[in-house]
Amino acid sequence: MGEIADRYQRRAKAFEQKVAAVRPEQWGNQSPCEKWTAKDVVDHIVMMHGIMLMPAGRKLEPSDDPLTAFQEARAAVEEVLDDPVLALAEADTPSGRMTTEQHIDQVISDDLVLHGWDLARATDQDETMDPADVERLWSSTASIPPEMMEKFRTPGAFGEGVEVFGPEVKVPADAPLQDRLLGMIGRQP
Known part of the structure; x- marks a missing residue:
């Protein structure tokens, strides 16, 4: 594998x-x-x-x-x-x-x-995510270009009923990386 x-x-x-x-x-x-x-x-x-x-x-x-x-x-x-x-x-x-x-x-x-x-x-x-997964997902999500991130946040952009990310939830800059990742994708940590 x-x-x-x-x-x-x-x-x-x-x-x-x-x-x-x-x-x-x-x-x-x-x-x-x-x-x-x-x-x-x-x-x-x-x-x-x-x-x-x-x-x-x-x-x-x-x-x-x-x-x-x-x-x-x-x-x-x-x-x-x-x-x-x-x-x-x-x-x-x-x-x-x-x-x-x-x-x-x-x-x-x-x-x-x-x-x-x-x-x-x-x-x-x-609710604890694997720290390696959090770092990997943070890196890939933070590197999404703004126009694509906007598309990910637009309900239905990838098909009827499909929502990829919700509106960003603001979390403190010094919050744990998992919380910042969750906020970035529209979750309340």
Whole structure:
């Protein structure tokens, strides 16, 4: 496995642990994403896995159980990442032409960290993100050009109902990096 597959696997394992820790009565809890419950967060992650699998000719079978749905989505993505032909196939994406593994890394792998925080917040779990992931996400997010950041903050810019980032939440400049990252993407740390 390469660096991208390793990173995805580590992040997916952490996300899966959060999903497994959700108690049945918590699935309806409000998440930090205004329109989503805890279950909606997991549904979004699974749906995005399905989108990442489409260029590889793969399709997910739906499951009503959030843990099962995520485990199946994770297994399908790991299978693609383990296949050099599928992982290195190029496709056009909203961010330009890139390999399947690069697209997985930039979208769902990063989403596992950020939405893992959302799920943790919604279900009273530990909200601490891996410091290496925070630094990596801070670096990549802070380097987004202003015109692209504006597009990320515009509801529907990437399709109907799609919201990437919310309006920036101001946090003190000396706040922990995780809090500054969360504020940058529109979360209240």
